[in-house]
Amino acid sequence: MASVAGSALSFARPVKATNTNSISLTSARKGNAFLRMQPVPMRFAVCCTAKKETVDKVCDIVKKQLAVPEDIEVSGASKFSDLGADSLDTVEIVMGLEEEFKISVEESSAQSIATVEDAAALIDRLVAAKSSEKPSGKPLE
């Protein structure tokens, strides 16, 4: 059930890119204690545009989890903080994404996600990294 976020866990507020080498995150939405104030190390930075099919799948999972009404649009630009996901919604979304894409999302990576597009870009990266992972099967991230 969708609810306004007043919880410890949620995705980040929109990322402001200050220069190409560092990205600092704007402050957390009220009531969310999710870590977002510290500069994000480059390896977690969201850089490339996500594939459209990834964005669409993420939108579907998010819409289902949050029971978003039909007339409310969810797109790549949608910010998680504005969709009213609380912490339980967020962990369920992350789990749904992990299952759908067969990846593992670290808490610290999830921190840098502000929009649906960011989530899709992270997924694309994790999926690509997984398909080029070492024979030992150890995931790269």
Next chain:
Amino acid sequence: MHHRLLLRRRGAMPLPSPPQPAPRTPGVAGGRLFASLPSPPPLQSRREVHVWYLCPDELNDHSQLDMYKELLSPSERKNALAMNGPRLQKDAMLSRALLRTTLSRYTDAKIDPRSFEFKKNKFGKPEILWQSDGSSMEWPLHFNISHTSSLIACGIAMDTLIGIDVEEKKRKTVKNILSLARRYFTPSEVDYLAKISDSDAQQKEFIKLWTLKEAYVKALGRGFSGAPFNRFSNQLETNNRIQISKAAKVCNDSDSGCDYLSENWRFALAGLNSSYYMAVCIEDNSRGSENGSVPLGLKVWKTIPFIEDTLVSGTDAVKLIT
């Protein structure tokens, strides 16, 4: 001004108009608003927590909602409008109005709800920003807010960090309870849940654990990844005390992620209106000088700010579980 809305009900005490800083939005009669926010009994000690909540679905009067909107800062209004859809926008607005009016109650009506300013700690947890020019008083107030789709709660404590989480008892998860627990909880908590055969009972215990962990993380103020749920256990012990302990396997190897997971916190878990679980967590400053923790004192009010306040703790509406 909307006279008909500023009713005096049983329990509301008329207050003299106090001197106040100039209202941010000229034209709103600050003095009259003050008169309708009666001061609650003060927070007696660091062990006491006061919770004020409102139900957005019950607040639909446009002039009332406009009155609440007037209390917000421009950036709060902007943030509320950025939410996806009218319901979320209304909830976001009410959340700020609840916070501001609640805080005002604890300043002996000396601070107008509109006057509060806020800052974030380095992890993003909101705190009151008191003017440092010495012109206004300060109160050692700490707060935390929690939302469900049907209820917004604001917890207040004096001189101690606080976290609060409210959740609908019947909230259905999309994912299976045990898979959620395995992904996010500690092994001992997974075992505890796995032993519950009735799925409704299991779901309720899951929600109880969730609210407790959430309240702790919010009190710590470091964010979810700053205190991952699977690094600490909340045990509901048979004597009804809630014990928090670091998850042994995860925290024994010098995992710096566990260093600040302190264990000196007090919890209260209650059923609210038979539809919700509410967990409150405050820092325990007693330094173990007492035998076992003295329970946290909890008072709960349902409020329609400026209209009516109802003390619900001490009635059937609030059932302490611990």
